[in-house]
């Protein structure tokens with residue numbers, strides 16, 4: 001009974017790996033930082049008495065998904081849970097980043113997620129019960145100026161997950177899309193959030209452990225779409241209720 005978690009070296013992915021280990025899944029950890037993966041794999045194996053293994057790989061490389069799938073096949077790891085968590089944001093003026101930077105983010109946040117899903121679906125379908133857990137963001141619920149491309153990648157994740165859940169309704173595979181809001185991880189620093197963005201995040205930050213507990217519980221109970229935390233649920237509701245321009249200009253003031 002294996003769960004494969006991308007972005008499991010730190011942050012939400014690491015916490016999800018632990019939460020799944022608590023539920024007695026064997027854990028396969030994937031990210032780029034080999035030392036951190038090795039440390040997490042050892043700690044999780046000792047603490048929860050489950051099997052662990054890891055693969056250090058850059059998921060934004062075009063062949064990465066196939067390499068991960070081949071690694072699992074070669075090692076006979078039959079996946080029951082696929083967690084597509086690895087992702088990052090780039091904040092600031094869209095043109096501030098190069099075409100390569102923006103493409104890299106889209107490759108990780110969307111393409112790798114789709115490819116892993118497609119590669120592992122036959123294995124997931126062959127299980128009695130299996131799960132796909134995709135990590136989106138509260139940013140999926142509105143356009144976010146100065147995080148425009150990131151929020152669009154997360155809207156993609158949400159829409160793809162919902163559609164796929166319906167397509168797979170009569171199979172053993174359930175698809176859950178989780179949208180955290182600000183979470184206390186390395187995300188803000190990689191996204192290069194400005195002072196106002198950091199201050200706003202600080203006020204509403206959740207811990208990765210709290211997010212992971214909700215994510216895994218929602219996944220195991222077969223929920224389709226979950227916004228994590230009351231403030232983030234309220235934010236998504238207001239974004240739906242209020243005029244889009246007002247919602248977007250308010251967000252712009254935070255991230256510009």
Ligand SMILES: NC(=O)c1ccc[n+]([C@@H]2O[C@H](COP(=O)([O-])OP(=O)(O)OC[C@H]3O[C@@H](n4cnc5c(N)ncnc54)[C@H](OP(=O)(O)O)[C@@H]3O)[C@@H](O)[C@H]2O)c1
Nearest residue numbers: 007009010011012031032033059087137182183185186187
């Ligand atoms: N934190 C937030 O406020 C927040 C809010 C909403 C949604 N999210 C989403 O939650 C997910 C996890 O983010 P986090 O907050 O936990 O951020 P984080 O602490 O920066 O962790 C990101 C994880 O993704 C991995 N990763 C990044 N680039 C990678 C690549 N090219 N190839 C393979 N692995 C890669 C990182 O590992 P390596 O660096 O070792 O590769 C790390 O394990 C992301 O999808 C993010 O968009 C976060």
